[in-house]
Amino acid sequence: MREIDSSQISAALSELIVKTSTSLGDDILTALHKAYEAEVSPAGRDILLSLLENACIAGEKKIPLCQDTGTAIVFAEAGQDVHINGNLVDAINLGVRQGYEQAYLRKSIVSQPFSERVNTQDNTPAVIHTEIVPGDRLKLSFMAKGSGAENMSRLFMLKPGVGHEGVIEAVLETVENAGGSPCPPIIIGLGVGATAEKAMFMAKKALLRPLGVSSPEAEVAALEAEVLKRVNGLGIGPLGLGGRVTALGVMAEAAPTHIASLPVAVNLQCHSARHGEVVL
Amino acid sequence: MISGIKLNSPFNPAELEKLQAGDRVLISGVIYAARDAAHKRLVEALNQGKPLPFDLKGQTVYYMGPSPAKPGEVIGSAGPTTSSRMDRYTPELLDAGLLAIIGKGNRSAEVSRAIVGKKAVYFISIGGAGALLSQRIKESRMVAYPELGAEAILALKVEDFPAIVAIDSQGNNAFTLGQSIYRTAKEA
Numbered sequence: 436m437r438e439i440d441s442s443q444i445s446a447a448l449s450e451l452i453v454k455t456s457t458s459l460g461d462d463i464l465t466a467l468h469k470a471y472e473a474e475v476s477p478a479g480r481d482i483l484l485s486l487l488e489n490a491c492i493a494g495e496k497k498i499p500l501c502q503d504t505g506t507a508i509v510f511a512e513a514g515q516d517v518h519i520n521g522n523l524v525d526a527i528n529l530g531v532r533q534g535y536e537q538a539y540l541r542k543s544i545v546s547q548p549f550s551e552r553v554n555t556q557d558n559t560p561a562v563i564h565t566e567i568v569p570g571d572r573l574k575l576s577f578m579a580k581g582s583g584a585e586n587m588s589r590l591f592m593l594k595p596g597v598g599h600e601g602v603i604e605a606v607l608e609t610v611e612n613a614g615g616s617p618c619p620p621i622i623i624g625l626g627v628g629a630t631a632e633k634a635m636f637m638a639k640k641a642l643l644r645p646l647g648v649s650s651p652e653a654e655v656a657a658l659e660a661e662v663l664k665r666v667n668g669l670g671i672g673p674l675g676l677g678g679r680v681t682a683l684g685v686m687a688e689a690a691p692t693h694i695a696s697l698p699v700a701v702n703l704q705c706h707s708a709r710h711g712e713v714v715l
Numbered sequence: 716m717i718s719g720i721k722l723n724s725p726f727n728p729a730e731l732e733k734l735q736a737g738d739r740v741l742i743s744g745v746i747y748a749a750r751d752a753a754h755k756r757l758v759e760a761l762n763q764g765k766p767l768p769f770d771l772k773g774q775t776v777y778y779m780g781p782s783p784a785k786p787g788e789v790i791g792s793a794g795p796t797t798s799s800r801m802d803r804y805t806p807e808l809l810d811a812g813l814l815a816i817i818g819k820g821n822r823s824a825e826v827s828r829a830i831v832g833k834k835a836v837y838f839i840s841i842g843g844a845g846a847l848l849s850q851r852i853k854e855s856r857m858v859a860y861p862e863l864g865a866e867a868i869l870a871l872k873v874e875d876f877p878a879i880v881a882i883d884s885q886g887n888n889a890f891t892l893g894q895s896i897y898r899t900a901k902e903a
Binding site: 457475476482489496497499501543552556581583618671705706 | 737739781791796846850877892896898
């Protein structure tokens with residue numbers, strides 16, 4: 436049994452939050468450069484150039500890439516041979532509180548969703564997903580999810596007969612309805628199969644994968660490639676003003692499902708895809 | 716955003732009317748930051764016949780709630796938020812004299828009609844470029860509702876603030892026009 440102290444969790448998480456709020460991953464920067472080369476719309480090219488410039492300014496001046504520093508989403512994969520000293524949930528929320536304060540990030544969480552929307556002032560509580568996995572490590576993945584993109588999420592409970600084409604059409608409908616609101620060029624997280632809530636979880640978790648890395652399953656990888664091609668045929672383009680680059684990537688996860696079900700969850704991510712991970 | 720038509724806010728109505736959907740502009744002058752919670756309060760005040768905390772007439776509203784300013788900075792990251800959430804409030808604010816809006820994403824048909832009716836303009840700025848846009852904001856002053864935190868109303872002095880005409884005063888829509896050029900067949 437390996438021991439991890441809750442203070443290590445808070446410290447590692449706040450460090451991750453500070454880092455990801457001002458710097459995009461190399462995978463995203465590479466994709467934005469490629470998008471700039473591929474885009475033919477003059478406005479679209481200007482916008483993509485501005486996004487690259489934005490990343491430079493955020494990095495140099497250490498100010499957030501985007502003012503919507505998101506809901507703090509934490510995926511904690513705990514090895515079954517790890518013992519955590521202290522309370523995991525409290526440790527994560529402390530890390531969020533410290534990270535958001537230290538990096539001058541916006542606190543965007545309200546305590547009651549439908550009545551008095553009072554700001555909690557420290558961006559807690561985080562949305563926490565815990566999984567027990569083999570091993571004696573604790574992996575923390577952090578995602579700052581802006582609501583412009585999150586609000587465009589969709590869940591479809593399709594009839595199995597619609598098959599492969601039905602899945603693709605569900606994604607196209609989602610992206611088309613979202614238009615310029617989720618800050619295209621977007622990244623598409625896709626969860627297919629299992630049940631309603633598991634499909635949504637897969638769609639969100641798929642967004643943690645580095646851009647450009649396809650699913651290890653050949654059939655899922657082929658679906659990702661086809662969805663990307665057809666989404667980019669929609670012509671939505673950067674910020675929705677028209678162009679060839681609507682999405683930078685599609686990342687899908689698939690899982691076994693019921694004989695009567697074909698759940699399809701779509702979770703959109705903006706170009707400012709802030710996430711990272713740390714293993715303790 | 717490299718270049719654009721230079722304009723001053725509050726806008727000259729005649730100049731605003733000449734703008735075409737898709738035009739790129741650089742805005743200098745004063746714009747008011749207000750988003751969801753502030754809109755709710757402004758419309759409540761209008762409905763109750765109470766005075767507004769600032770005169771909307773001829774002004775520009777920017778849908779934005781910044782991240783906190785670091786010491787020595789004017790403002791934190793400061794990009795636009797999704798406009799469609801403000802659709803329910805926009806016609807009333809246009810009736811009260813609002814002339815220009817800056818946000819991101821498309822608007823409802825009702826808002827588009829209201830924009831045409833008032834010869835107003837809806838601009839978008841660069842969603843997700845909050846760091847870059849913060850550099851074009853030279854002063855920030857609290858105007859109302861400080862208790863709303865990031866959702867308070869601020870008067871911002873901007874210089875060469877980049878934006879694109881998304882819905883012009885004739886109702887032409889840059890999203891529809893732009894997307895129709897680049898759309899290939901939806902089917903494979």
